[in-house]
Amino acid sequence: MEAYEESVRSVDAALRRLNATLASYNLAGKKQTAQSSESSKAGTQNLATSKALPPNVGSTVPNLPAEKNGEAISGPTIDGKRAAFDANMSVGLREIVGLRATKKLTEIGKGDWHHVYAQLHHISALHEETPYCVPLYIVFASTYLQLGYPDLAAGEAYKALLLSDAVRDSSDDFHEPAFESLRDVISLIPLEERIALLKTELGTSLSNANREEPEDQEDVELDVWLREHYLPLIYRLLSLSLWSCGCLRSAHEFSQRGLALYPNDSELQTYEKLIVEAKEGLSFAESGKVRREVYPWNNFEVDRKNCLDELNEMMTEVAPKLEIREVKLPALHSDTLAAPNGDPTKYSDDGFVTQLGVFAKEDIAPGERILEETSFLTVNNRLLDALCDACSGTLPDLSKSEPSSSDGGPFMCDDCEAVFCSLNCRDKAMELYHPIVCDRDINSIAKDVPVLETSDALYTQLLLRVLAMAEQQGLHPLEVPEVRFIWGDFHPFKAVAEHFQGYKFLEPASHGFPRSLPFDFEYNVRLPFHALEKMDIDYFADARYAVWIFNTLFAKFRGTASARLSGKQPGTQARGPEVCAVHPMWCMANHSCDPNVTWEWGSSINLWAMEERQRWERPVDGQYQKPNKPGITKGEEILNHYCDPTLGIKQRRGWAQGALGGKCMCSRCEWEEQDKELDSTIAKESWPKVETEREV
Numbered sequence: 001m002e003a004y005e006e007s008v009r010s011v012d013a014a015l016r017r018l019n020a021t022l023a024s025y026n027l028a029g030k031k032q033t034a035q036s037s038e039s040s041k042a043g044t045q046n047l048a049t050s051k052a053l054p055p056n057v058g059s060t061v062p063n064l065p066a067e068k069n070g071e072a073i074s075g076p077t078i079d080g081k082r083a084a085f086d087a088n089m090s091v092g093l094r095e096i097v098g099l100r101a102t103k104k105l106t107e108i109g110k111g112d113w114h115h116v117y118a119q120l121h122h123i124s125a126l127h128e129e130t131p132y133c134v135p136l137y138i139v140f141a142s143t144y145l146q147l148g149y150p151d152l153a154a155g156e157a158y159k160a161l162l163l164s165d166a167v168r169d170s171s172d173d174f175h176e177p178a179f180e181s182l183r184d185v186i187s188l189i190p191l192e193e194r195i196a197l198l199k200t201e202l203g204t205s206l207s208n209a210n211r212e213e214p215e216d217q218e219d220v221e222l223d224v225w226l227r228e229h230y231l232p233l234i235y236r237l238l239s240l241s242l243w244s245c246g247c248l249r250s251a252h253e254f255s256q257r258g259l260a261l262y263p264n265d266s267e268l269q270t271y272e273k274l275i276v277e278a279k280e281g282l283s284f285a286e287s288g289k290v291r292r293e294v295y296p297w298n299n300f301e302v303d304r305k306n307c308l309d310e311l312n313e314m315m316t317e318v319a320p321k322l323e324i325r326e327v328k329l330p331a332l333h334s335d336t337l338a339a340p341n342g343d344p345t346k347y348s349d350d351g352f353v354t355q356l357g358v359f360a361k362e363d364i365a366p367g368e369r370i371l372e373e374t375s376f377l378t379v380n381n382r383l384l385d386a387l388c389d390a391c392s393g394t395l396p397d398l399s400k401s402e403p404s405s406s407d408g409g410p411f412m413c414d415d416c417e418a419v420f421c422s423l424n425c426r427d428k429a430m431e432l433y434h435p436i437v438c439d440r441d442i443n444s445i446a447k448d449v450p451v452l453e454t455s456d457a458l459y460t461q462l463l464l465r466v467l468a469m470a471e472q473q474g475l476h477p478l479e480v481p482e483v484r485f486i487w488g489d490f491h492p493f494k495a496v497a498e499h500f501q502g503y504k505f506l507e508p509a510s511h512g513f514p515r516s517l518p519f520d521f522e523y524n525v526r527l528p529f530h531a532l533e534k535m536d537i538d539y540f541a542d543a544r545y546a547v548w549i550f551n552t553l554f555a556k557f558r559g560t561a562s563a564r565l566s567g568k569q570p571g572t573q574a575r576g577p578e579v580c581a582v583h584p585m586w587c588m589a590n591h592s593c594d595p596n597v598t599w600e601w602g603s604s605i606n607l608w609a610m611e612e613r614q615r616w617e618r619p620v621d622g623q624y625q626k627p628n629k630p631g632i633t634k635g636e637e638i639l640n641h642y643c644d645p646t647l648g649i650k651q652r653r654g655w656a657q658g659a660l661g662g663k664c665m666c667s668r669c670e671w672e673e674q675d676k677e678l679d680s681t682i683a684k685e686s687w688p689k690v691e692t693e694r695e696v
């Protein structure tokens, strides 16, 4: 044992000498400029600007495993406790310590579904202990890839990239913890291997005539490990996972950055080839689609039929004559999903699914207003607008001599430029979300974007509002009341997952998993993390801020958010910015192309029983069978319209596909489709009140 300790001590000393020598040679070569780091670029759209990466090696001698009381320490565990690097390591830790760029992505964390899923648990537990560890995020990302979640893999790989910037940039807020975490991992690697890597590096450095002057050296060894092992893996992960999601532009940008640093990396070359083959014409499209499901680890989706009391308390506040109940709806998705091993999973046995809907508790008169709901989950797409920051209603006109609003509004925030239409809105904003975003320079994020990106940008803004609400109210983002009970039109996945045989990495196909959630790296990953950073939220340490949570929220918004052009109030001239909102009670009502209510939305959203019903049922021999009875009787379902019902069947179906997630199967659509010559389209002018459309 003594002999062993003696040899460890001398290897250790050799390692220190090597590291110091290397530091004096500044072997890392190229300097990292502040501009080239991922985090400092976060405000720009361009991923491709990075120079060859660079070590930000520091001036101090590296922190090598210490000697205590003359005793060599073989290396701390990842949480700082002493341990040997061997079979005693947990499964996740062994993967982390064993990460090498010589391993192919397809091999990292490979195993059957149960094994890989268990690995996810180990990694999550380690994440709680050590949230700033570059290789931990690489293993996280690889594990997600093995489970067939390239979108989640891209999110974790991006965090790894941000942290590797932090390790190299001593001015980065996360420099110290990222540096220490990486040091802890490297301390667990066999000394012989560490020395061998440093020696190779020394050889390269000595033969490099153009090396730069040493500056700000901190730990050459960490930088060598980053460059030799972790960064190649990060670029491979980003390129492959984003290609696999269909985000070709981002995938290409990362593979180009990777290849600029590692031109001979055969994996990166393969991925770049796949990306280039997938592009259409000259453009790399960013039109990703990913799985839309209740992730197997998502314990936040409640069984809503057990929460009807709570839901109905919320409903009574905004609509005293309405209640929420279970309802059977036609299944919109194909009813069988093939698992990768061929096992079918039924989406629905009888072509119907049980969801929720809204019903009348009492008779309702024609033209009666039955719901008035104000939401603070609202956003708009212009940087300079004349809308209330909280409810997105039009601001009172200050140029008029009479009082502009009943309480003398508009009101400004004392500390930033946010404007509110009323005192109530200002108070609510302060209570629900505003302090988190106040004066944080996040106003311009996802605003004034090109037309084609408008809806993605609005959804991202909704996400940011929910994240601010969660932080301000001390909730998990999936527990924020405005989104908690919303069903995200998730595919039934759990059963399929259990049959999953492994991801076919080099196939863009979905391997039996339907992909219906739009995904764009910029809007789903980079901008949300950038905004969180501005809000001073530590998204490395706080597990509430991960891409699977963002995706779950996006799925909820996509089925329920309403959009409108503002500026339609009397007295206003032009249409203003596009406004988008989620009204959690209003959106419980299901769609029909023969609706019994109509709606209008300004600072609040309102539902009215229709004054007159259109004759949209099928006539038999030219005669309508039922009397045309406006108003709604007790027990009848409230049927809203998500698209303009005056349109013809083809247009309505196209629209409903987006807003509903499938083909509308209401009785009007069914008979019109069978009986095209009787298409019941009516002149738009005869339709009351509809100026707004629901789908973003």
Ligand SMILES: C[S@@+](CC[C@H](N)C(=O)[O-])C[C@H]1O[C@@H](n2cnc3c(N)ncnc32)[C@H](O)[C@@H]1O
Pocket (backbone or CB within 6 Å): 329, 330, 331, 332, 355, 356, 357, 486, 487, 489, 559, 560, 587, 588, 589, 590, 591, 592, 659, 660, 661, 664, 665, 666
């Ligand atoms: C705004 S939500 C309506 C409330 C929803 N039923 C619930 O349980 O939360 C929209 C979703 O309800 C379902 N839905 C609404 N109207 C439907 C219809 N006419 N046919 C089939 N599904 C419908 C679809 O799944 C759609 O994505």
